[in-house]
Amino acid sequence: MSYMRSPARQRQILEHAKRVFAERGFHAASVADICEAAGIGRGTLYQYFANKQAVLTAILRQTLDRVRALMERQSVVGVPLARPEDITRDQAIAWSARQLRAVLGAVFEDQDTLRILLREAVGLDVDVERLLGEIDDGLIAIVERGLGALREAGLVRDLDTRVAATLMVGGIEKLALAALRGDRPVDLDALALEVARLHGAGSLSDRVRTTRGGPA
Amino acid sequence: MSYMRSPARQRQILEHAKRVFAERGFHAASVADICEAAGIGRGTLYQYFANKQAVLTAILRQTLDRVRALMERQSVVGVPLARPEDITRDQAIAWSARQLRAVLGAVFEDQDTLRILLREAVGLDVDVERLLGEIDDGLIAIVERGLGALREAGLVRDLDTRVAATLMVGGIEKLALAALRGDRPVDLDALALEVARLHGAGSLSDRVRTTRGGPA
Amino acid sequence: MSYMRSPARQRQILEHAKRVFAERGFHAASVADICEAAGIGRGTLYQYFANKQAVLTAILRQTLDRVRALMERQSVVGVPLARPEDITRDQAIAWSARQLRAVLGAVFEDQDTLRILLREAVGLDVDVERLLGEIDDGLIAIVERGLGALREAGLVRDLDTRVAATLMVGGIEKLALAALRGDRPVDLDALALEVARLHGAGSLSDRVRTTRGGPA
Amino acid sequence: MSYMRSPARQRQILEHAKRVFAERGFHAASVADICEAAGIGRGTLYQYFANKQAVLTAILRQTLDRVRALMERQSVVGVPLARPEDITRDQAIAWSARQLRAVLGAVFEDQDTLRILLREAVGLDVDVERLLGEIDDGLIAIVERGLGALREAGLVRDLDTRVAATLMVGGIEKLALAALRGDRPVDLDALALEVARLHGAGSLSDRVRTTRGGPA
DNA sequence: TATGAATGAGATTTCATTCAT
DNA sequence: TATGAATGAAATCTCATTCAT
Numbered sequence: 001m002s003y004m005r006s007p008a009r010q011r012q013i014l015e016h017a018k019r020v021f022a023e024r025g026f027h028a029a030s031v032a033d034i035c036e037a038a039g040i041g042r043g044t045l046y047q048y049f050a051n052k053q054a055v056l057t058a059i060l061r062q063t064l065d066r067v068r069a070l071m072e073r074q075s076v077v078g079v080p081l082a083r084p085e086d087i088t089r090d091q092a093i094a095w096s097a098r099q100l101r102a103v104l105g106a107v108f109e110d111q112d113t114l115r116i117l118l119r120e121a122v123g124l125d126v127d128v129e130r131l132l133g134e135i136d137d138g139l140i141a142i143v144e145r146g147l148g149a150l151r152e153a154g155l156v157r158d159l160d161t162r163v164a165a166t167l168m169v170g171g172i173e174k175l176a177l178a179a180l181r182g183d184r185p186v187d188l189d190a191l192a193l194e195v196a197r198l199h200g201a202g203s204l205s206d207r208v209r210t211t212r213g214g215p216a
Numbered sequence: 217m218s219y220m221r222s223p224a225r226q227r228q229i230l231e232h233a234k235r236v237f238a239e240r241g242f243h244a245a246s247v248a249d250i251c252e253a254a255g256i257g258r259g260t261l262y263q264y265f266a267n268k269q270a271v272l273t274a275i276l277r278q279t280l281d282r283v284r285a286l287m288e289r290q291s292v293v294g295v296p297l298a299r300p301e302d303i304t305r306d307q308a309i310a311w312s313a314r315q316l317r318a319v320l321g322a323v324f325e326d327q328d329t330l331r332i333l334l335r336e337a338v339g340l341d342v343d344v345e346r347l348l349g350e351i352d353d354g355l356i357a358i359v360e361r362g363l364g365a366l367r368e369a370g371l372v373r374d375l376d377t378r379v380a381a382t383l384m385v386g387g388i389e390k391l392a393l394a395a396l397r398g399d400r401p402v403d404l405d406a407l408a409l410e411v412a413r414l415h416g417a418g419s420l421s422d423r424v425r426t427t428r429g430g431p432a
Numbered sequence: 433m434s435y436m437r438s439p440a441r442q443r444q445i446l447e448h449a450k451r452v453f454a455e456r457g458f459h460a461a462s463v464a465d466i467c468e469a470a471g472i473g474r475g476t477l478y479q480y481f482a483n484k485q486a487v488l489t490a491i492l493r494q495t496l497d498r499v500r501a502l503m504e505r506q507s508v509v510g511v512p513l514a515r516p517e518d519i520t521r522d523q524a525i526a527w528s529a530r531q532l533r534a535v536l537g538a539v540f541e542d543q544d545t546l547r548i549l550l551r552e553a554v555g556l557d558v559d560v561e562r563l564l565g566e567i568d569d570g571l572i573a574i575v576e577r578g579l580g581a582l583r584e585a586g587l588v589r590d591l592d593t594r595v596a597a598t599l600m601v602g603g604i605e606k607l608a609l610a611a612l613r614g615d616r617p618v619d620l621d622a623l624a625l626e627v628a629r630l631h632g633a634g635s636l637s638d639r640v641r642t643t644r645g646g647p648a
Numbered sequence: 649m650s651y652m653r654s655p656a657r658q659r660q661i662l663e664h665a666k667r668v669f670a671e672r673g674f675h676a677a678s679v680a681d682i683c684e685a686a687g688i689g690r691g692t693l694y695q696y697f698a699n700k701q702a703v704l705t706a707i708l709r710q711t712l713d714r715v716r717a718l719m720e721r722q723s724v725v726g727v728p729l730a731r732p733e734d735i736t737r738d739q740a741i742a743w744s745a746r747q748l749r750a751v752l753g754a755v756f757e758d759q760d761t762l763r764i765l766l767r768e769a770v771g772l773d774v775d776v777e778r779l780l781g782e783i784d785d786g787l788i789a790i791v792e793r794g795l796g797a798l799r800e801a802g803l804v805r806d807l808d809t810r811v812a813a814t815l816m817v818g819g820i821e822k823l824a825l826a827a828l829r830g831d832r833p834v835d836l837d838a839l840a841l842e843v844a845r846l847h848g849a850g851s852l853s854d855r856v857r858t859t860r861g862g863p864a
Numbered sequence: 865t866a867t868g869a870a871t872g873a874g875a876t877t878t879c880a881t882t883c884a885t
Numbered sequence: 886t887a888t889g890a891a892t893g894a895a896a897t898c899t900c901a902t903t904c905a906t
Contacts, residue, residue, distance in 0.1 A: 554767055556673075591851060595823065599820075606814050606817060613781050626815075627815060632852045635807060635850075
């Protein structure tokens with residue numbers, strides 16, 4: 001037996017539970033697994049969490065908190081101030097990538113969280129789904145706000161920022177998922193840059209005429 | 217109760233199971249639920265499927281088959297033959313959207329399949345994951361091939377088609393998921409067009425200089 | 433494994449559960465104990481009863497049904513029709529004892545039921561308490577009605593029949609309980625006669641004057 | 649938290665435990681409930697009692713002690729000394745009621761004790777049962793002794809005093825229980841009088857002939 | 865072939881009790 | 886002495902799967 005202050009023990013349990021959930025998935029992971037991993041008795045977990053799902057919920061809430069915190073901070077983050085004409089595509093894309101990178105870092109703090117968010121917590125129940133939805137909403141809102149700022153600065157054309165942001169976040173997650181499937185660690189920097197470039201510049205060749213009748 | 221030739225009954229069970237899985241999720245749905253929905257005894261299901269998971273697997277395999285079939289057909293689908301200079305952005309985007317739409321139709325045949333693929337089957341176990349992975353791979357491969365063809369035709373610039381395709385598919389799914397969360401039916405046509413436009417044209421304003429030193 | 437028609441199996445489980453509850457008490461008896469006694473798997477019990485308490489409830493309801501049935505039958509049972517002056521105390525007491533005996537037989541069908549009603553089911557929870565209360569009420573109502581009939585016939589003096597009946601039932605149960613404590617089987621015939629005699633004739637000596645000033 | 653001399657604290661715990669047991673019942677009441685009510689830590693209870701049941705046992709023992717004490721005192725309590733012929737029924741009944749009242753007061757000191765004795769402690773385990781049995785025996789013995797004295801004085805006819813006493817105590821308890829079920833507070837004075845009257849005078853009408861052939 | 869009664873492994877959860885502080 | 890964090894035995898209950906009919 002080892003005595004521990006309440007908050008520390010709670011954190012300890014969460015840390016181990018995160019790993020176990022990521023490895024085995026929510027259903028396959030038993031409370032016994034978590035407790036064994038944490039080196040505590042089975043009853044101890046129930047002093048800190050009402051039930052198994054509450055543990056998962058707490059993990060997700062941590063992530064949601066990080067997202068919310070980022071939303072606060074982001075509001076003060078500046079946007080390139082130069083006139084559009086003085087900024088190159090690459091510069092705009094780099095700025096966008098840096099922003100995306102910050103978002104990704106906040107959410108997918110570690111590979112375990114990544115796995116849980118994208119795989120193990122999906123389709124569980126309404127409470128969990130609501131949390132996942134809120135996290136997604138937060139993520140998308142941050143990206144959307146970034147796009148909005150760029151649009152205001154004239155760097156981004158007139159488009160539905162909500163849809164565009166959703167598209168970016170979804171794309172990122174799919175790339176991350178593909179990486180997880182291959183059991184490769186996920187390189188968030190590369191991911192962010194890739195996405196920023198594709199979404200920024202588009203995929204069409206410059207040779208394609210923007211409008212009927214004239215060259216691009 | 218009612219006698220039915222084997223393959224027909226199997227299909228019947230799958231149809232009902234699909235609905236039940238979509239409504240309740242894999243874990244929450246019990247074998248009893250499925251059998252009741254299909255109007256058969258509990259033991260009967262086991263005449264056609266080894267176990268509960270095999271039912272899900274069969275559903276996913278159906279989808280995978282549709283994807284594979286699409287890959288076959290797609291190989292003969294033509295690409296705009298005109299020179300890039302003779303094609304407008306909008307035309308290219310429309311063509312891309314049509315292609316995406318075909319892909320979406322094949323996979324997300326109905327809302328139930330959509331729900332199962334995106335939510336209820338995620339994170340279950342290695343077998344299921346492998347299937348989901350193969351479906352994703354198929355989808356991405358189709359989109360990628362489309363991009364490749366466009367690139368060959370000079371309509372799309374030089375880019376990592378695999379990554380771009382993954383990004384598109386992921387984005388689409390996220391949009392679909394968002395719609396599912398809101399319990400709205402998903403409009404695949406609108407989705408396809410939106411994605412094609414954003415990915416084709418990019419989000420940057422035309423005023424942003426393509427390269428340092430010269431106007432766009 | 434042995435297959436059995438639903439109602440038969442239900443009865444079988446109840447029979448064994450009754451014995452186990454009587455022997456060990458509700459809390460000390462585990463579902464496993466009951467199932468082992470009945471020679472069935474643990475899950476089987478839950479096909480017939482929602483939970484452990486429902487088993488007890490069913491046992492009590494059986495008893496309540498017997499009491500209710502007795503109430504129906506009793507309504508047609510006759511009362512000695514002779515004028516009070518033509519009936520001896522002993523005759524009235526004997527009639528009363530026969531009536532009590534019928535009541536006791538209905539409720540305390542067997543020693544197990546007796547034990548459960550008086551000891552193992554007391555103080556469990558509101559549902560169970562309500563049932564016990566209803567059984568008690570039924571018992572008392574029957575005895576009360578008997579007293580009422582005797583009073584109408586002029587054989588019993590004017591008194592609060594409800595209180596008197598409660599007193600009789602309580603007294604009987606205490607005697608039965610005392611017998612149970614001594615692990616003696618309970619002789620319901622002797623009990624009934626004893627109670628009828630004491631309650632009928634009272635305990636005071638005939639030498640005590642009925643009213644101040646005159647001889648008894 | 650607060651330091652207290654051992655016996656005082658023990659009494660304090662018992663007082664709160666009594667209330668908690670009466671309210672929730674022995675099983676439903678947790679050690680945590682008791683400790684919270686008593687305003688002490690969970691471990692502290694175990695400094696004074698070996699385990700949860702020992703707390704209940706102590707409560708019952710207190711009651712048993714009161715019963716035993718009453719038995720001592722009662723031995724010197726006098727019986728009406730006048731000749732039977734000089735005493736009216738009502739006087740004898742009043743004396744009997746006073747005696748019963750004293751007994752009831754001793755045992756059912758308060759509503760909590762009443763509840764515990766009649767409901768929450770029944771059917772728990774052999775130790776507790778033995779105590780309940782001893783309390784009952786004590787109660788019955790006191791009443792029995794009273795009856796014996798009255799019989800010696802010629803006020804009560806020749807009867808099995810043990811059975812008669814058991815009957816009275818049982819009847820009283822059932823009346824009390826009925827009152828508890830209705831959540832009415834129990835009026836011990838009324839109870840005692842009712843029982844003394846019914847048991848003293850009997851329920852048969854005076855018009856019923858005591859013996860065949862002659863008037864009562 | 866179809867059925868659904870029977871099964872039991874295994875999961876979650878409670879709570880009286882212990883013991884480090 | 887007082888505390889309350891830690892414990893783990895043991896209980897209930899679920900449900901996918903089997904198999905007698």
